[in-house]
Amino acid sequence: MLLNEFLLLGAVLFSLGVYGVIVRRNGVAVLMAIELILNAVNINFIAFSAMNRDLGGQVFALFVIAIAAAEVGVGLAIVLAIYRNRRSVDLEAVDLMKG
Amino acid sequence: MLAALPTQVAAAGAGSFRSPPIDWHAFAPLVVLAGVFVLVLLVDLFTAEHQKWLTSTLTGIGMLGALIPVLTLAVDGGDRTMFGGAFVVDDFALVMDAVFLVAGYVTVLLSTNAIAEGDYWEGEYYQMLLASVLGMVVMASARDLVSIFVALELLSIPAYLLAGWRKRELTGNEAGLKYYLMGVFATAVMLYGMSLIYGGTGSTLLVEIGRRMDGSFGATPVAALGIVFTLVGFAFKVSAVPFHNWAPDTYEGAPTPVTAFLSVASKAAGFVALMELVFVAFYGRADVYGPMMWILAAATMTVGNLIALRQTNIVRLFAYSSVAQAGFIIAPLAIAGSRGSAPDAIRAIVTYAIIYTAMNLGAFGVIIAVSRKTRSGEIASWGGLFEYAPGLTAAMTVFLFALAGIPPLGGWFAKFQVFKAVLSAAGVSGAALAVVIAVNTVVSLYYYAGIARVMWFEPVPDGDRTPIRIQPAVGLAVVLMAGLTIVFGFIPGTVAHFGNVATDLFAAAAGTR
Numbered sequence: 001m002l003l004n005e006f007l008l009l010g011a012v013l014f015s016l017g018v019y020g021v022i023v024r025r026n027g028v029a030v031l032m033a034i035e036l037i038l039n040a041v042n043i044n045f046i047a048f049s050a051m052n053r054d055l056g057g058q059v060f061a062l063f064v065i066a067i068a069a070a071e072v073g074v075g076l077a078i079v080l081a082i083y084r085n086r087r088s089v090d091l092e093a094v095d096l097m098k099g
Numbered sequence: 100m101l102a103a104l105p106t107q108v109a110a111a112g113a114g115s116f117r118s119p120p121i122d123w124h125a126f127a128p129l130v131v132l133a134g135v136f137v138l139v140l141l142v143d144l145f146t147a148e149h150q151k152w153l154t155s156t157l158t159g160i161g162m163l164g165a166l167i168p169v170l171t172l173a174v175d176g177g178d179r180t181m182f183g184g185a186f187v188v189d190d191f192a193l194v195m196d197a198v199f200l201v202a203g204y205v206t207v208l209l210s211t212n213a214i215a216e217g218d219y220w221e222g223e224y225y226q227m228l229l230a231s232v233l234g235m236v237v238m239a240s241a242r243d244l245v246s247i248f249v250a251l252e253l254l255s256i257p258a259y260l261l262a263g264w265r266k267r268e269l270t271g272n273e274a275g276l277k278y279y280l281m282g283v284f285a286t287a288v289m290l291y292g293m294s295l296i297y298g299g300t301g302s303t304l305l306v307e308i309g310r311r312m313d314g315s316f317g318a319t320p321v322a323a324l325g326i327v328f329t330l331v332g333f334a335f336k337v338s339a340v341p342f343h344n345w346a347p348d349t350y351e352g353a354p355t356p357v358t359a360f361l362s363v364a365s366k367a368a369g370f371v372a373l374m375e376l377v378f379v380a381f382y383g384r385a386d387v388y389g390p391m392m393w394i395l396a397a398a399t400m401t402v403g404n405l406i407a408l409r410q411t412n413i414v415r416l417f418a419y420s421s422v423a424q425a426g427f428i429i430a431p432l433a434i435a436g437s438r439g440s441a442p443d444a445i446r447a448i449v450t451y452a453i454i455y456t457a458m459n460l461g462a463f464g465v466i467i468a469v470s471r472k473t474r475s476g477e478i479a480s481w482g483g484l485f486e487y488a489p490g491l492t493a494a495m496t497v498f499l500f501a502l503a504g505i506p507p508l509g510g511w512f513a514k515f516q517v518f519k520a521v522l523s524a525a526g527v528s529g530a531a532l533a534v535v536i537a538v539n540t541v542v543s544l545y546y547y548a549g550i551a552r553v554m555w556f557e558p559v560p561d562g563d564r565t566p567i568r569i570q571p572a573v574g575l576a577v578v579l580m581a582g583l584t585i586v587f588g589f590i591p592g593t594v595a596h597f598g599n600v601a602t603d604l605f606a607a608a609a610g611t612r
Contacts, residue, residue: 007298014291021284030280037287041294048298056303057294060245064290067252071283074256078275081266091280094273097348 006047013040027079027089031072038068125179125188127168128196132233135161136226143222151221155211158225162204162232169196178607184304185243191604194449194597195239195371198456202364203232205460208576209467210356217354219264227257228360235368242379244293244303247372251289251336254368255282258361262353274352281335281345289332295325296380305379309608313383323387329376330388336369337425340398350418355470358414359463362421367452370428374448377432378441379608385436393433393528400426400539407546412476413466416546417459420502423543424455430517430532434524441605446598447520451513453594454501454587458509461580462498464573465491472567478550483559488567492554494581501584503547504540509587512594514540 013036020033042061049057083089123130139154139161146153172179178189206228214224234254241247259282263275297303299322300311316322331342338346350358381388403423410416428451431444468491473480485492501508514536521533569577587594 010294017287021280027276034283034287037284037291041287041290044291044294045297048294048301051298052301054301056245056301057297060248060293060297060303063245063249067249070256071252071286074259075279075283078259078263078272078279081263082272082276085267085269085272091276094269094276096270096273097351 003047003051006043010040010043010047013037013043025090025092027082027091028076030091031075031079034075035068035072038064119182122179122181124168124172124175125181125186127172128165128200128236129233131165131168132161132229132236135164136229136233139222139225139229143226152211152215154222154225155207155214158229159204159207159211161229162200162207165236166197166200169193169200178603182243184306185246186240187242187607188240189603189607190600191374191445191449191602192239194453194601195367196236198367198453199232199235199239199364202360202367202456202460203228203235205464205576205580206356206360206364208572209359209460209464210354211572212570213354213356213467213471217265219354224261224264227261231255231257231261231360232364235364235371238368238371241372242305242375244297244305244308247305247375248286248290248293251286251332251368251372254365255286255336258365261357262349262361264354264357265352268352270352272352274349277345278349278353281342285332285335285342288328292325292328292330292332295321296329299325305375306608308380309382312381317383322384326381326384326387327391330373330381330391333369333373333376334395337366337373337429338399338422339395339425339429340402340422343399343403343422346422347415347418350421351412351414351476355414355463355467358418359460359467362417362463363456363459366421366425367456370448370452373429373432374445374604377435378445378605382436382441382605382608389433389436389528392429392435393532396426396429396433396532397535398426399423399429400535404539404542404546408542410546411478413470413478413481413550414476416478416550417462417466420543420546421459423539424459424502426539427514427517427536428452428455430536431520433532434521434529437524437526437529440520440524441609442602443520443523445602445605446595447513447516449601450516450594450598453597454509454513454584457580457583457587458498458501461577461584462495462502464577464580465495465498468567468569468573468577469495472565478553479557480560481550481553482557483564484554486559487564491567491569491577494577495554496551497581497584499547499551501588503544505544507588509584509594512587512591516595516598 017033017036021030024030042064045057045061079089139157143154173193180187214221231254234250238250241250259279262278263271265271299316300308302308335342377388400423403419407416407419428448431447434440435444501510504510504514521529
């Protein structure tokens, strides 16, 4: 079975996602990077599910997909609220409070 | 639930599905909360703007109503297990349910006037609050990676919205965005850790994971990576250093009642999840989580306290103070793995969480009452509070010295339990951690006493001595929490009892090994 290849794909996607979250300055791009991580998680779950011959991992992946959708809905709403107030989604500018 | 799925599917054959047995009594707190949620939604839909107070009253009654089945379940005794062990109602779950529901009720009391006056979408506010508390109550009973994940999201997603509730103000946006991005990132990393653990153990059930962690998989580096990633997700939730960056900005930008809720209930939920994972699933790998929790605890206490020392804004000061307090609560987890220390550690964490809930919510009640008059978050504006608001000053002094851990107020017993747990572990690491805790307790006294000094001895900054009109709801919350703080301090047996019964979390897990 191709387990290692799937896990490698998952690890690469995870790393790309973490890199994106840290480096990108655009709010929407950071949301997309987080989606990459979540998809890496799903690939892991489904590959392990096939390896273990257990449906639990696939069910978990379904839960992750459903809840990630709700999460991104809220995230886009917050980014939209910021865009309405500032006309930009640049995260570096969102830094009023310090100390 | 999930482990049983393949056999069920195989047995079901041609599309006949039998639903698992459901114990409605065990579910009753969740059913009440969900029912009130729907009710508030409908009431909000069909009432005029001047009747929106109904939603807050209903929410408050709902939180108290959900306490009734928690009490009947506690009287009834006995553990109730559902879905093949994914959802367990034991004494640990009941104690934490009660903490979440009381914290939710007090948050409603604190919110009623602030949200009504602030033009802040009342109906939706209380729906989000109910949904978040519902997630916490699920978290207390979750004993499966899937149910922990679902509970975490159910309590977090409404909390992201609550944090950004003042959506027309830039600070409100910033509060919501920082909380959201850090939270979602931490959750994603946590899920990656969970996927590794699922891969190695082949199960999402915590008890089953605990059993297989003791086997050959537990010794692999992958297992260690999975454990660290999973715990990091919750270290964010309890704002442990270095995952605390969001906390001060979110606390300052969110409406103050929401800040109170986040700093108490949401944090307690993070600790519940950490305890479930450490004591049930990862207990055999003390060599991984022990040092990790040691570093987190020491760093969280020290950094939180040191930054709190130079704060001039009262909400920011309490943000860092709550970071530091989280460090004290994490400390027992560092030694949980050493022989025979687990019950002590659970007792210390649960006791601390209960007492911390009382004293911190009370302190935020006073902050809300005072800042309504002073219109400022600066500590300097609290000068001479004693001259025109002696009652609030006395209450705040009680909360401040309780937070600092001065006997005979509640906080001393919490700190004492943590000390006892940390010292009960043999070896240098426990003793070293005890020293860190002792030093930090002294440091924290400095800034807590500083606020008290401003209130009692400084002159009133603008000479305005008109008395503060305390709204009845906020006043009730402050009186309730001050009463609890004092009772817990003078009669520690009351809160110690809850700590004792909660140790069945570990006893049940140890019994299956």
